[in-house]
Amino acid sequence: MATKPARAHSVVSVPPVSKQNARVRLYLLGLALDMWTMLGSFVLANLLVLGAWLGEPNKPHGLVLFAMIAPVYALLAINGGAYGIRMLSNARGSAAHALLAFGQAVLVTLLLIFLAKISEQISRLTFLVGCVLSVGGLVACRLFVRAQARRMLGEVPRMEVFIHDGAETVDLPRHMSVVDARAIGLDPAQHDATMAERLAQAVGSAEHVVVSCASDKVGEWSMALKSLSARGEIIVPEMARYAPARGGTFQHLPTLVVAGGPLDFRDRVVKRMFDIVVSAGAILILSPVLIATAFAVRLSSPGPILFRQQRIGLDARPFSIFKFRSMRVENSDHRADRLTEKDDPRVTRVGAFIRRTSLDELPQLFNVLRGDMSIVGPRPHAPGAKAADALYWEVDPRYWARHCIKPGITGLAQVRGHRGNTVEHEDLILRLQSDLEYVTGWSVWRDLRILAATIGVLVHHNAY
Numbered sequence: 062m063a064t065k066p067a068r069a070h071s072v073v074s075v076p077p078v079s080k081q082n083a084r085v086r087l088y089l090l091g092l093a094l095d096m097w098t099m100l101g102s103f104v105l106a107n108l109l110v111l112g113a114w115l116g117e118p119n120k121p122h123g124l125v126l127f128a129m130i131a132p133v134y135a136l137l138a139i140n141g142g143a144y145g146i147r148m149l150s151n152a153r154g155s156a157a158h159a160l161l162a163f164g165q166a167v168l169v170t171l172l173l174i175f176l177a178k179i180s181e182q183i184s185r186l187t188f189l190v191g192c193v194l195s196v197g198g199l200v201a202c203r204l205f206v207r208a209q210a211r212r213m214l215g216e217v218p219r220m221e222v223f224i225h226d227g228a229e230t231v232d233l234p235r236h237m238s239v240v241d242a243r244a245i246g247l248d249p250a251q252h253d254a255t256m257a258e259r260l261a262q263a264v265g266s267a268e269h270v271v272v273s274c275a276s277d278k279v280g281e282w283s284m285a286l287k288s289l290s291a292r293g294e295i296i297v298p299e300m301a302r303y304a305p306a307r308g309g310t311f312q313h314l315p316t317l318v319v320a321g322g323p324l325d326f327r328d329r330v331v332k333r334m335f336d337i338v339v340s341a342g343a344i345l346i347l348s349p350v351l352i353a354t355a356f357a358v359r360l361s362s363p364g365p366i367l368f369r370q371q372r373i374g375l376d377a378r379p380f381s382i383f384k385f386r387s388m389r390v391e392n393s394d395h396r397a398d399r400l401t402e403k404d405d406p407r408v409t410r411v412g413a414f415i416r417r418t419s420l421d422e423l424p425q426l427f428n429v430l431r432g433d434m435s436i437v438g439p440r441p442h443a444p445g446a447k448a449a450d451a452l453y454w455e456v457d458p459r460y461w462a463r464h465c466i467k468p469g470i471t472g473l474a475q476v477r478g479h480r481g482n483t484v485e486h487e488d489l490i491l492r493l494q495s496d497l498e499y500v501t502g503w504s505v506w507r508d509l510r511i512l513a514a515t516i517g518v519l520v521h522h523n524a525y
Contacts, residue, residue, distance in 0.1 A: 091202060099130065110187045122184045126170070127191070137166055150218050156199065221237050221270075223273070224273070224282075226275070226282070228275055229273070253452070261376040268292065269292045288461035288462065290323070293322075295319055300317070323500045323503060332435060336429050340436060344426050358385050362389050363390065368383075369384075372442060374441055374468055383427055387416050428470075435470075436512060437499075439464075449485055473499040
């Protein structure tokens, strides 16, 4: 007989709050402390070896050495994971990565000194003392940041959620939030937009979601978890007898990892920075076009300049997308129930032009700045959008897997020519295949290539 998890704390009704913002502040604190520690170490080396804080006249050895080592160290440390979640939970492991990066930076600096033939101008003892002091300082910084992380985040630096769906009792760690699927009506067998939104609301901003369910529901939960940007696991006790070489574990029970989250924390930060820089730059450069288009829309027919419509976004959460209004107000299709046709009488003359040239999509740059969208990603769809006579998720159950990443203004499907109306099921499947390929193979270089290729498809014969 299925039972609920026996534990000291109760099932939560409020979605857990993300710890990501606090982690970012701690990462930045760690980087700043590392820089100040190395600077102080080499200035102190000046004092100990040369008898002056700034070294000998016209030869500030410590400062020069710091200026050579610091940027190389920062690049290597960030790329090597010295500022990842390990920094907040495992000071020893983080220190090992930091010292490895520092050692590599020292070797690069020595190579530069050798190639530049300036070794005679550098105090070798100052270099050695500065490096030794820096090593001790980097370790001390990790211990300090780890202590701050415990104070701000507790023992576990990321938010985790356990979803109980009628399976056997599991002994849970005390930090873990619990969701009773049956109590809130969370049924993974219902593969629709309402259920996807309900799941997203239940897990909140969790980065790790574990599900305990009956064996006949594993497939359904596997599909449901793929819509999340979090790592998703399902407890499968039957796997214990096979002692699988790969998979996961939770509380010493084998799990099936069905969703890994396409982007790790560092990738999400890089992608968000890319989005902010590109969208802000584009708004500034295209401001005359935005203003001219706004005036044209306003003069074309009575009504608001912007058209807002509910779309499905990250984690299948709904958001309001911005577009320049291209239809008459009385004919606007806020639910996307009817596909736009060629020479559609609902579309104004200005609307036809801005749709054909993709100018109607420009206000989505503000969606990007708000964090609803990315510059590049799968295009966001309306909940009521259909391919032929079927809702998108009824055509292909893989549809929800595209929502584990933010939707984009442009995407791989669009630059391949898969845009316009989804008249047949095949129209959606072609786009979905490109979207899933993008989700599983993201890189910032790919975003740049897609952005460059978008210029060639701004005007498209299927856009009307």
